[in-house]
Amino acid sequence: MPAAAQATRSPRIREKRRRRRDEILRSALRAFREKGYHATTLDDIAARLGVHKTALYHYFSDKESILYACHRESLAEVARLMKEARDRYDGAADRLAFLVREHVRVMTDTLEGSPLAFEVTALTPAHQAEVIALRDRYERELRRLVAQGMKSGEFRRIDPKTAVFAILGAINWIARWYRPEGSLSAPQLGSAFAAHLVGGLTSHAR
Amino acid sequence: MPAAAQATRSPRIREKRRRRRDEILRSALRAFREKGYHATTLDDIAARLGVHKTALYHYFSDKESILYACHRESLAEVARLMKEARDRYDGAADRLAFLVREHVRVMTDTLEGSPLAFEVTALTPAHQAEVIALRDRYERELRRLVAQGMKSGEFRRIDPKTAVFAILGAINWIARWYRPEGSLSAPQLGSAFAAHLVGGLTSHAR
Numbered sequence: 001m002p003a004a005a006q007a008t009r010s011p012r013i014r015e016k017r018r019r020r021r022d023e024i025l026r027s028a029l030r031a032f033r034e035k036g037y038h039a040t041t042l043d044d045i046a047a048r049l050g051v052h053k054t055a056l057y058h059y060f061s062d063k064e065s066i067l068y069a070c071h072r073e074s075l076a077e078v079a080r081l082m083k084e085a086r087d088r089y090d091g092a093a094d095r096l097a098f099l100v101r102e103h104v105r106v107m108t109d110t111l112e113g114s115p116l117a118f119e120v121t122a123l124t125p126a127h128q129a130e131v132i133a134l135r136d137r138y139e140r141e142l143r144r145l146v147a148q149g150m151k152s153g154e155f156r157r158i159d160p161k162t163a164v165f166a167i168l169g170a171i172n173w174i175a176r177w178y179r180p181e182g183s184l185s186a187p188q189l190g191s192a193f194a195a196h197l198v199g200g201l202t203s204h205a206r
Numbered sequence: 207m208p209a210a211a212q213a214t215r216s217p218r219i220r221e222k223r224r225r226r227r228d229e230i231l232r233s234a235l236r237a238f239r240e241k242g243y244h245a246t247t248l249d250d251i252a253a254r255l256g257v258h259k260t261a262l263y264h265y266f267s268d269k270e271s272i273l274y275a276c277h278r279e280s281l282a283e284v285a286r287l288m289k290e291a292r293d294r295y296d297g298a299a300d301r302l303a304f305l306v307r308e309h310v311r312v313m314t315d316t317l318e319g320s321p322l323a324f325e326v327t328a329l330t331p332a333h334q335a336e337v338i339a340l341r342d343r344y345e346r347e348l349r350r351l352v353a354q355g356m357k358s359g360e361f362r363r364i365d366p367k368t369a370v371f372a373i374l375g376a377i378n379w380i381a382r383w384y385r386p387e388g389s390l391s392a393p394q395l396g397s398a399f400a401a402h403l404v405g406g407l408t409s410h411a412r
Contacts, residue, residue, distance in 0.1 A: 162390065162398045169379025170372040177371055184368065192368045200406025 021059050023049060025073065028066045033175065037067060037122050068127045071120070075134040077106055082141050092149030097198045099142065100167060101190035107174045108186040139164060146201065155201040167197045227265050229255060231279065234272045239381065243273060243328050274333045277326070281340040283312055288347050298355030303404045305348065306373060307396035313380045314392040345370060352407065361407040373403045 027048040031040040042063055046053040060066045081102045085095040120128045142164045149155035170193060178189075233254040237246040248269055252259040266272045287308045291301040326334045348370045355361035376399060384395075 158402070159390075159394075159398060162395060163402060165379065165383055166376040166399055166402050169376040169382075171375070172379055172382075173371065173375025176375075184365075188365075189368060192365060193372055196364070196369060196372050196406040197402075198406075199408075200402040200404075202405075202410075204408075204410035 017059075021069075024056060024059055025066065025070055028063075029070055032067070032070075037063075064122065064124060064127070068123055068131075071123070071127070071131045074106060075131065075138075078103070078138050079134070081106075082138065091154055092145045092152060093154045093198055093202065096142070096145045096149065096201075097194040099145075100171065100194040100197055101187075103171050104174065104190035104193050105186050107171060108178050108180070108189060139168070142167065149201065153203065156203045158201060163201055166200075170197055223265075227275075230262060230265055231272065231276055234269075235276055238273070238276075243269075270328065270330060270333075274329055274337075277329070277333070277337045280312060281337065281344075284309070284344050285340070287312075288344065297360055298351045298358060299360045299404055299408065302348070302351045302355065302407075303400040305351075306377065306400040306403055307393075309377050310380065310396035310399050311392050313377060314384050314386070314395060345374070348373065355407065359409060362409045364407060369407055372406075376403055 024045065028040070028045045031044045031048060035044065040063070042053040042056055045063075045066070046056055049055075056066075060069065081099060084102075085098045089095045089098055120131050123131060143160040146155060146158065146160035146163050150157060150160075174189075178184075230251065234246070234251045237250045237254060241250065246269070248259040248262055251269075251272070252262055255261075262272075266275065287305060290308075291304045295301045295304055326337050329337060349366040352361060352364065352366035352369050356363060356366075380395075384390075
């Protein structure tokens with residue numbers, strides 16, 4: 001496509017393409033959440049944007065590459081947040097609370113039900129391996145923070161693995177009940193979850 | 207089936223039938239968890255028991271009635287636990303901690319991944335309505351306990367709905383990662399979750 005190649009030279013058009021790509025990913029996520037990945041067709045995703053599905057092919061070759069892009073974007077966001085937690089906060093409890101708040105925000109506000117909570121079996125084996133490796137890195141980082149908080153005395157004696165499963169379970173489950181049009185704002189939910197899930201690890205908790 | 211009707215008159219045979227029925231439900235749950243409900247066939251369930259699928263028809267007419275029986279049994283158990291929590295404990299925190307521990311046990315030990323965490327859309331509309339009504343009753347009871355704990359000063363100021371979503375999310379997510387052959391025993395997991403999820407609501411939590 002020489003026309004497309006030329007188009008990417010103009011910053012204005014590049015920006016427009018980026019926005020369009022984001023819209024497709026959001027529309028796809030909404031469809032995946034409502035109908036499930038397997039039941040969703042490219043026609044469904046296109047119809048939500050008021051375009052014909054051929055318009056999607058300028059951005060994605062098939063449904064799997066859309067799902068993969070969704071996963072990649074949210075995992076890149078999570079990697080950025082892990083760095084921000086380390087840069088902005090010192091203690092394990094503060095870092096963990098920040099990550100819980102931000103993960104809740106990613107789940108609710110930005111992505112309308114995050115692909116982080118999706119099954120990965122629909123991805124190609126290579127994409128699955130990549131996504132799982134990045135998820136594992138995030139889980140290890142959370143466990144490391146819990147262990148660090150125990151060492152510093154911020155947290156009581158707990159099994160980091162179990163604690164992190166409880167935290168991620170609570171957050172991942174959000175995709176099953178959260179409605180963006182509901183009464184609860186994403187920041188309120190994030191703060192409530194951080195207080196509950198990090199508070200439950202502190203030395204003062206029962 | 208006059209033969210079956212006659213058989214139910216003998217307590218020994220009735221007990222044998224009950225045990226067989228339980229085995230079918232457990233085998234079905236394991237298959238549903240591993241392959242997903244839709245991908246599981248009656249042949250899969252029968253094969254795990256080393257019988258032909260026609261043997262299942264003495265107990266269940268189709269796959270949906272097996273799923274419905276799984277739901278009913280675990281909801282009956284939850285109803286029993288709500289009563290036991292009220293009978294055995296006084297404070298909201300103790301009652302809630304008991305329910306978390308026992309719900310974790312139901313999820314792990316007894317049912318190898320509870321149908322409480324399953325989607326209900328595979329049930330007939332009438333069965334769906336019944337299951338959802340019982341689930342709602344359980345959720346309302348948990349919210350009531352959280353509100354009661356706030357009133358008594360055991361818990362800090364929180365939104366009961368959000369707190370209960372976090373608790374149920376953490377517990378329901380167990381079905382996604384728990385392996386009965388793993389190193390963590392069900393009682394250990396229950397106690398850890400109760401301390402974490404109820405502890406995070408107490409007035410002392412950060």
